[in-house]
Amino acid sequence: MPELTDEHRMIQESARDFTRNVVLPAANRLDPVKGDIPREIIDQMAELGYFGILIPEEYGGLGLGAFEYCLVAEELARGWMSVASLIARGNALIGSLKYMTPDQQAHYLPKMARGEFLGAFSLSEPDAGSDVANISCRAKRVGDEWEITGNKYWCTFADGADFILVFARTGETIDPKARHRGISAFMVEKPRGELPEGVSGNTIPKIGYHGWTTWELAFDKCRVSADKMVGEEGKAFYLATAGLETARAHTAARSIGLAQAGLDDAIEYSKQRRQFGASISSFQAIRFKIATMATEIEAARSLMYSVCEKIDQGVRCDKEASMVKLFASEMSERVTSEALQILGGGGYTTLNAVERHWRDARLTKIFEGTSEIQMRIISDHILGRD
Structure with missing residues (x-):
């Protein structure tokens, strides 16, 4: 097993103390009643830099790697797995960094690193889970905007997030071996605590993973400006x-x-x-x-x-x-x-x-x-x- 450096041990111990003193007491109090993760915990996580572990320093992140990211996640999960999952709401887009324009990187990443712009991920659908290429939710170009219509499933944190990254089909392919083509991704910004305009939803009753809600969403001509597309049109499968x-x-x-x-x-x-x-x-x-x-x-x-x-x-x-x-x-x-x-x-x-x-x-x-x-x-x- 790779040896932990002194820096690794410091990161690990800090996350362990935070979990022991803050996360675990909240989990023991709130999970049995299916209460939400308190905003104060999210703010404290932001101060510790947890939402920017993978975000480059030039954008205000810590510029660390998967090793440090997983060290922190393991410690947080010892208290409440939902909190350990929450750190991905700022770090998760780093995998799509190369697909974002320089303007998008400069606009979004610093806010994510500060915990001010946390996201939800809307990829799955009733008939598209492991089979991502089977996405049927559609986006139609209307002038300088895209209009999204269709159903999504398993979207955790859809209400509490500041944006939802939505995957929708913008093109067709005749080749059955190329169903992954024609899917695009959109950054749908929204007020925290609400669903986007043109989107309704129902919470999914879960046996666990409490602390935040998971949603079934219905997009009904939800409008998003063209500059909110992430990556090239029709190639979001690779982003996902x-x-x-x-x-x-x-x-x-x-x-x-x-x-x-x-x-x-x-x-x-x-x-x-x-x-x-x-x-x-x-x-x-x-x-x-x-x-x-x-x-x-x-x-x-x-x-x-x-x-x-x-x-x-x-x-x-x-x-x-x-x-x-x-x-x-x-x-x-x-x-x-x-x-x-x-x-x-x-x-x-x-x-x-x-x-x-x-x-x-x-x-x-x-x-x-x-x-x-x-x-x-x-x-x-x-x-x-x-």
Whole structure:
């Protein structure tokens, strides 16, 4: 495993203190009632520079890499995965940096780095999830504007964001092997706390990932000026997939953070809980569970560090990114479930955070590409495409 530098340890410890003192108490208070992440936490994250970790220094960001980004995400996820996900609302567009015009970079990136311009990502649709090329939401040119019409799904933070990056079809292709062509991306700016004009929506009831809402959106001739298109017309498929390696490493980091939180809670509980005249931490069954959990976490963390190093060195690692996303997310559900088992009946109540970690860990196997999609990618690299 790559050695952490003194700077890495300082970043990690700062994020750990912030999580312990600010994020975790808020999560324990608000997650059981499905409350929103407080704006004060978002403002504090902005002061710490978390929304600009990947944004170049020339635009007011920290100019760091995937390694530092994932170090912070892992620590935040130990308190509340939703907060660990929130940092992507400022950093996520860095994958599309090369597709933005210089004016767009100069206008948007400094505000993102300051936490003043956070976004939501509207890509999925009722019939377009893993099959991104199946997008049917349309945008029609009307003078100096585009008019967006269609339905979107799984848009988290659509209300709280300052903009929504919307993917819509602006052209047709006859070739069935080129369905990814003709998709364009638009920066739809909006007032914070509201949906854009011409957009209505309903919140999707979730079993976890609380702290913010996830939306089903209906675009009905939503107007956006032509200069809000990001990248070339018809080529947004490449923009959508440009940052997948970092996004999947970020999901791995969140998964590892959840698993570590579950392990920490299980260790603490096992030392306090007494049965048959002894703490349950003295029982071999419990000790072996904890040993296995700790080993799996460390294996996932080592792989994540390796992938992050490759990303920061500019080495292509889509196979390895899929591997760490697959391994860490599957591991996270398994470890948090074991942690809940160690807590027994107490683990199955909202009185302990371990049930939150378990619920949220289950989601990591689904978003940023399901486990099955990751296995398809990995096997294609090994065996060739079918």
